[in-house]
Structure formats: structure tokens, C-alpha cells
Amino acid sequence: MRGSKPVSLQLRTRGGLVRLVALTIALLGMLPLAAPAGAQTGGPGAIELHLSACPAGYSGTDYFNVCHENGIDSVRFTISGSNAFVAQGDTAVFNGTGPGIVEFPNLAAATYNISDGLPGDVLSRSIYCANASTQVQVPAPLNNRGEIDLVLAAGVSIVCDWYIIPDLQTGGTGSIEVHAAGCPAGYTGTTAFEDCHDSGLDNVVYTIAGPGGYTAQGTTDVPQTPGPGIVRFTNLGPGTYRLDEEIPGDFVSLRIFCSDATTKATVAINEDANGASLNLATGQQVICDWYVIPDQQSTPSTLTITKFTCPSGFSTSGATATTFANGCPQTTNGVVFTLSQAGGYSDAETTGNAGSGAVAFSGLAPGSYNLAESVPAGIGSTYAFCQIDGGAVYAKTISGGKTSFGLAGQDVACRWYNVLASAPAPTPVPAGPTGSITVHEFRCPADKAKIDDFSKDCTAGSTGATFELSTPGGAAFASGQTNANGILAFVRLANGAYDLDLAQGTWCFATSDRVDASGNLLVANGGNSDVFIYQCTAVTALPSTGTGSTPGTGFAFSALELDLNGWTWALGGGLMLLAIGGGAGFSHRRLERARIAA
Known part of the structure; x- marks a missing residue:
């Protein structure tokens, strides 16, 4: 790890009052004091501060009843505004009880920055401001330097209850310093220091818990750019400490590396989705590089x-x-x-x-x-x-x-x-079988294993392959090729089961809307059955066919027109084979070798 300047930040902890406030007051007493009267900026507004101390490490929310009467005397506040305006004033506790009070009167409408000058690395603050007349809360955001920025409207008086919460001290000389940095979303690299360390994370809250109920919070600050966000926990005794951050763990992952600041030796940690724990030796100084990796969000x-x-x-x-x-x-x-x-x-x-x-x-x-x-x-x-x-x-x-x-x-x-659905055809159905099987052939330019969606990746059309139709176990009695649109029809078929095969080769995928348990194509009720054949790694050039091949031996044709399932067929006296235009479809392979999917 690279060493860097420790930065003490605002801590929010639990505990009782410490001597810190008295020491700070003594130091401030050595400074010259500017009277509040010097705060006049020519306006009728005012800001009054009520300073009180809470027990060290206080973690409750009832600040008024627990802390308000513990006033702190002689703490110097500094207020600054527009036009280089700066003024200071010291708190005073009246009648020996209640908060320490300082008022800055005659303020014009402006945004004012207010600070108490107390060291923020050993205490935290809770501040509540309200309109003195309406009692409506006024926003007073607290930054990581322990200051607030307060917007004062013209003629308004604001009162702020300002609570100091000293840290619960452990009495040790050890420390843990966290260097927080962000990695790119979904980062999987192995050189996090080189790739991420300079992308510091500012204003990230860390919580530490240790022996004897010790707990504290600190917020990262980026002291130099590029560089990490840093927060340091000091005065730690020996024991096991747990560190957690307030970034939601269900959206990020962590990589944490800790080492002894003096020897550079790796310090063992127990890491989980939200943080890590480690054992701190007496007086040991530990630095932890803490890398936050946002999840790689998928696009919906x-x-x-x-x-x-x-x-x-x-x-x-x-x-x-x-x-x-x-x-x-x-x-x-x-x-x-x-x-x-x-x-x-x-x-x-x-x-x-x-x-x-x-x-x-x-x-x-x-x-x-x-x-x-x-x-x-x-x-x-x-x-x-x-x-x-x-x-x-x-x-x-x-x-x-x-x-x-x-x-x-x-x-x-x-x-x-x-x-x-079409209404029943008014023309009489000619004598003889009326069933048909329509082959829809598709050309697929890739291997089957590389096709995710046959209907999207394959194109209707003929490969020039010859299809043969037979009864189960029998010889082929009709054959033909699909036309340029990949359509071939076997018509004048009796109800029953049929096998469809290729004269040469095999197809890669086939499906049909009507098959039996053995995978045979079925013609039922004199109707049509569609078969959809997908030929993988097929040629891309379309053949010059437009009709099916001549029917098998023994089939003659006469000039007869029949409307069958929405198509007009030229039918012969026996079975007729047609290649008809257009359409999209499905497929089949001889059942003994590859069953047709229903």
C-alpha cells in the first residue's frame, strides 16, 4: 500500500462526555474574540446557537431531553457570509443551567457557513435548526468538517440546537486507516491497486466496532486527487475490530487488503459482502485498501x-x-x-x-x-x-x-x-383421397449447434435435395424437390401414416403439426399435414426449380382443378406431386433415423 497523509474526519459514535471540550475551550481562550456586534451586515435577521454536550458515544435520538441542559460555555463559533463577511462569538451559559448561547444579530438575507472550531476526529455533532417564529425546521446540512451552511431569509430569526457527542475512547495507541477507492463496474482484474486506487471515494461512512462495546463512525475524505478517500480510527486498544461501509452490498462487491503500516506485512482479515474484521495488536497501525466494485448492470x-x-x-x-x-x-x-x-x-x-x-x-x-x-x-x-x-x-x-x-x-x-378460418368450400370434393403432405424447406447457413432460433436464423428456400414419400416400411412411391420458395406438396393421399426421407443425406432439424407416437407423418380426415425441414450448412444459392419432379412410376395426370386447403392444385388421376409458391414452414426426417417433432 502507498502511505498517505492521515485525515481525521467527523465521527458519529456512542458513549459519555470527555475532557476534549474543556481542552478545546482552553485553547480557544488564547485567541482574541470579536464581539458579536461586529456581525452586523445591515439586515434585520438573526442566528442564535444553543450549544450542549451529550454523553460520550450517545446513539439515541432524544437530544433535547438527554443533552440540552448540558450547556457548554466559552466555545467560539465562527460565521461567514457573502462579501467577505466573517464574525465570531463565544457561547455563554446563563443562570448556571441550559445550553451555551451565542447570537449573531442584524444579518442580511444570505447563506452563512457556521463552525464551532472543535476537533472533528474525536467527536460528532447533531444539529437542528428552526424558524424562531414558526418553529418550522430549516435545513442545516452538516459537512465532513463539522460545519453547516444555513440559508437565512430576509428578516428571519433562526435558532439552532447544536449538540456535541464525544467519542467513546478505548484508551489505546493503535489505529486503522481505510483507503476507499472505486473500481470499474464488473471489474475482474488482479491489479486493483494500479487500476482502482487513485479513484477515491468521498463521503462514504464507515462504522467500526471493537472490544468493550466500542463503536464509532467516520466519513472518507479525498485529501488529494488522484488518490483514495481516507478515514482513520485512532486511540484503539488491542483486540478484534469489525469495519463496515454504508454502500448497499447487494449492488457492489468488495476487495479488501490490509497491512501493517510499519512492517508492510499482510494483516489477515475475515471478509464478507459488507466489510471485514481483523485482530489489532497493541499499538499496531494498520492500513486497509478497500476497493468497491459496482455490479455490472445488464440492459433490460x-x-x-x-x-x-x-x-x-x-x-x-x-x-x-x-x-x-x-x-x-x-x-x-x-x-x-x-x-x-x-x-x-x-x-x-x-x-x-x-x-x-x-x-x-x-x-x-x-x-x-x-x-x-x-x-x-x-x-x-x-x-x-x-x-x-x-x-x-x-x-x-x-x-x-x-x-x-x-x-x-x-x-x-x-x-x-x-x-x-375459411368457410367450407362450396365446390364438391372430387372422388378419391383428398389428403396431402406439404413440405416446407429451410436453408440454415450454420451448424445445428450454432443455431439459437431456427425460425430466425434459417431462410425458406430449396437446397435442391430430393424428398421421397413412402408408407412405413415400404418403398418410396413419390419424390420431388421443393420450389424456389421451399414448398413441395404430395397430394391425393389416403388417410394413414407416411415416411418422409431424403434421397441423399440427412437434415438437421424437423418438426410437424401431425405425427404419431412412432414419429410417422399422419394424414387424417382427408386434410393436409405440414412438415418443416431445416437443412444446416445449406448452400445459399437458390436452385432454378419451380416445380416438383415427375411422380413415381404408375402415376398419370388429367386436367382437373381442385381447391384443397386454400391452394389450387393441378391433379392427376393418381397421386400428384406439386411444388407451390411462397410460404414458411417446418420439417421432418425419415422416422427410423430421426423422429419428427410434433
């Missing part, structure tokens, strides 16, 4: 959802964020969204609370969050498009009105679209 995230409802019949095929914005401008209030974390945070908000159709979740700590919509009745499908910190718009994967977000100090805003 905000998630804003604006809810829109699309009309029945709105075509989502190939629809982009712009398509939805233009076709579904109507916001919807009264829909509940719940944001939660596993085993912890949960908050439910209703659209309209943060603007038309909007909910906002703010102050979110870093972590993974799940968002769920209480989907209104009559909704056929849900889509969302999001932005992070106002950046590029990306499609967010929604399943059953639910999705997830990984947040770390971002502002995320999403437009959330519910598409009303």
Missing part, C-alpha cells in the same frame, strides 16, 4: 406484440410481412398474451394496454422466454413477423399460438397475425 429487454386479425379467405400462400401488413391492417384488443420463464417469471398482458392492439413486456432480464396467446375462437392459423432493435424483419415460427424468444438487452417488436 422489451418485448412488444401488436395483434392483428386477417379476414376469412386471406391467402397466406407465399405471403410476406408486407402482404400481411397490407391485407390485415385491423388491430385487435382484448386478447391475452402470457410471457413466462421456466420455474420463474410470468406476466399476462391484454392487447390494447400498450396502444391499439398492443401489449408490452418491459424490464426483462437476459434469458429464454416463452410467449403464449390465448387464441380466440374461429382462428385458422397464426403468423408473426418480428424486428430486433429496429433491424431486419424476420418470420417467427408459431405453433399453437406459442413461440419463444432469447433476450439479452434487445428491444423486440412483433406484428402478430391471426387468420380467421
Whole structure:
């Protein structure tokens, strides 16, 4: 540690009266006294001081009843104001009882600095000032030099009760000097002296407790800049002492290093979140470097959802964020969204609370969050498009009105679209199977292990891979490639279970909205099943395809139009395979090797 000039500061302690006051009075008696009359500044205001002594180390709050009658005589006060005004006056105890009183009359309206001249490193003060007429308290802030600055209004008289509280002395010759300094937030370095020592902390209160009930307080002062804030506790006997600071421990951490001021040897301490304790030998002088490290505060995230409802019949095929914005401008209030974390945070908000159709979740700590919509009745499908910190718009994967977000100090805003279910098609359904499986292929430029959010990090499109469809355990009966938008449809399928495979290679992630317990794709009630395939480390160039490959042997086609699940298909007499435009989706891999996630 570097040695530095000890600084004695104001102490607030517990105990009885000491000989300090008498000694100080004797010293002051050697000085010439300026009569209070010299304090006139040409105004009708006045300041009257009532000086009393409390028992040494007094820690109560009833100063008037405990201390007020213990007046101190012949203590010289100094008052200074504007225009180089300075005056002094000595206290006097009248009739042998009550406080020592000194008055400074005829004061103009101004701010006055008042001090008692008593040494502040062995006593503390408590001062209460009030308007003499209204009894309303007047602020009298006490600095670490034992002085107050008092604002006097024109024509006002102020009375201040000025209480002196001597320290409870231990009678020893040892000392503990604290050098307080601040480190950068989140500091993890190992050279705190070089990195932090010169960033002194001023006006930090330290409390010391020791043998025999000894306790005292001191406030740091920075005597030179750069340099630490210093507070010194003197006249300490041998024993164990505990030091604490008044900076809240739940926002900072401490590093404390103590050494013998003479030998420079390290002094062992027991350190915790609020301070440290050490053993002081007889006459030992100890210096402690006390480094305060504020916590590294994380930036909170905000998630804003604006809810829109699309009309029945709105075509989502190939629809982009712009398509939805233009076709579904109507916001919807009264829909509940719940944001939660596993085993912890949960908050439910209703659209309209943060603007038309909007909910906002703010102050979110870093972590993974799940968002769920209480989907209104009559909704056929849900889509969302999001932005992070106002950046590029990306499609967010929604399943059953639910999705997830990984947040770390971002502002995320999403437009959330519910598409009303379409009315039953009036045209008759052609004879034969009407089921279908739609493949949605996504290209992911990174390995699976490096992908946090497939719906954000992957882009819809074809890799040129060939998909094969078969019944479980059977041979492939249809195959094809997705079009430029990553869409491939197997149609005219009977109800039942199917396997989807790649002719070559494997995909990295797949999910579907309809699978059985064995991971087989299901076609039920003549409807459509969506499969979403994510191809990792995929090529970025789109293939020049626009249609699926020719169906397998034995499948012929005739010119027949059929509206199936919102798409128009050109169907053959047997199974037909289509590559249709646009859209976003999910994926699947042959079940014997990788089950499709529901």
C-alpha cells in the first residue's frame, strides 16, 4: 500500500462526555474574540446557537431531553457570509443551567457557513435548526468538517440546537486507516491497486466496532486527487475490530487488503459482502485498501406484440410481412398474451394496454422466454413477423399460438397475425383421397449447434435435395424437390401414416403439426399435414426449380382443378406431386433415423 497523509474526519459514535471540550475551550481562550456586534451586515435577521454536550458515544435520538441542559460555555463559533463577511462569538451559559448561547444579530438575507472550531476526529455533532417564529425546521446540512451552511431569509430569526457527542475512547495507541477507492463496474482484474486506487471515494461512512462495546463512525475524505478517500480510527486498544461501509452490498462487491503500516506485512482479515474484521495488536497501525466494485448492470429487454386479425379467405400462400401488413391492417384488443420463464417469471398482458392492439413486456432480464396467446375462437392459423432493435424483419415460427424468444438487452417488436378460418368450400370434393403432405424447406447457413432460433436464423428456400414419400416400411412411391420458395406438396393421399426421407443425406432439424407416437407423418380426415425441414450448412444459392419432379412410376395426370386447403392444385388421376409458391414452414426426417417433432 502507498502511505498517505492521515485525515481525521467527523465521527458519529456512542458513549459519555470527555475532557476534549474543556481542552478545546482552553485553547480557544488564547485567541482574541470579536464581539458579536461586529456581525452586523445591515439586515434585520438573526442566528442564535444553543450549544450542549451529550454523553460520550450517545446513539439515541432524544437530544433535547438527554443533552440540552448540558450547556457548554466559552466555545467560539465562527460565521461567514457573502462579501467577505466573517464574525465570531463565544457561547455563554446563563443562570448556571441550559445550553451555551451565542447570537449573531442584524444579518442580511444570505447563506452563512457556521463552525464551532472543535476537533472533528474525536467527536460528532447533531444539529437542528428552526424558524424562531414558526418553529418550522430549516435545513442545516452538516459537512465532513463539522460545519453547516444555513440559508437565512430576509428578516428571519433562526435558532439552532447544536449538540456535541464525544467519542467513546478505548484508551489505546493503535489505529486503522481505510483507503476507499472505486473500481470499474464488473471489474475482474488482479491489479486493483494500479487500476482502482487513485479513484477515491468521498463521503462514504464507515462504522467500526471493537472490544468493550466500542463503536464509532467516520466519513472518507479525498485529501488529494488522484488518490483514495481516507478515514482513520485512532486511540484503539488491542483486540478484534469489525469495519463496515454504508454502500448497499447487494449492488457492489468488495476487495479488501490490509497491512501493517510499519512492517508492510499482510494483516489477515475475515471478509464478507459488507466489510471485514481483523485482530489489532497493541499499538499496531494498520492500513486497509478497500476497493468497491459496482455490479455490472445488464440492459433490460422489451418485448412488444401488436395483434392483428386477417379476414376469412386471406391467402397466406407465399405471403410476406408486407402482404400481411397490407391485407390485415385491423388491430385487435382484448386478447391475452402470457410471457413466462421456466420455474420463474410470468406476466399476462391484454392487447390494447400498450396502444391499439398492443401489449408490452418491459424490464426483462437476459434469458429464454416463452410467449403464449390465448387464441380466440374461429382462428385458422397464426403468423408473426418480428424486428430486433429496429433491424431486419424476420418470420417467427408459431405453433399453437406459442413461440419463444432469447433476450439479452434487445428491444423486440412483433406484428402478430391471426387468420380467421375459411368457410367450407362450396365446390364438391372430387372422388378419391383428398389428403396431402406439404413440405416446407429451410436453408440454415450454420451448424445445428450454432443455431439459437431456427425460425430466425434459417431462410425458406430449396437446397435442391430430393424428398421421397413412402408408407412405413415400404418403398418410396413419390419424390420431388421443393420450389424456389421451399414448398413441395404430395397430394391425393389416403388417410394413414407416411415416411418422409431424403434421397441423399440427412437434415438437421424437423418438426410437424401431425405425427404419431412412432414419429410417422399422419394424414387424417382427408386434410393436409405440414412438415418443416431445416437443412444446416445449406448452400445459399437458390436452385432454378419451380416445380416438383415427375411422380413415381404408375402415376398419370388429367386436367382437373381442385381447391384443397386454400391452394389450387393441378391433379392427376393418381397421386400428384406439386411444388407451390411462397410460404414458411417446418420439417421432418425419415422416422427410423430421426423422429419428427410434433
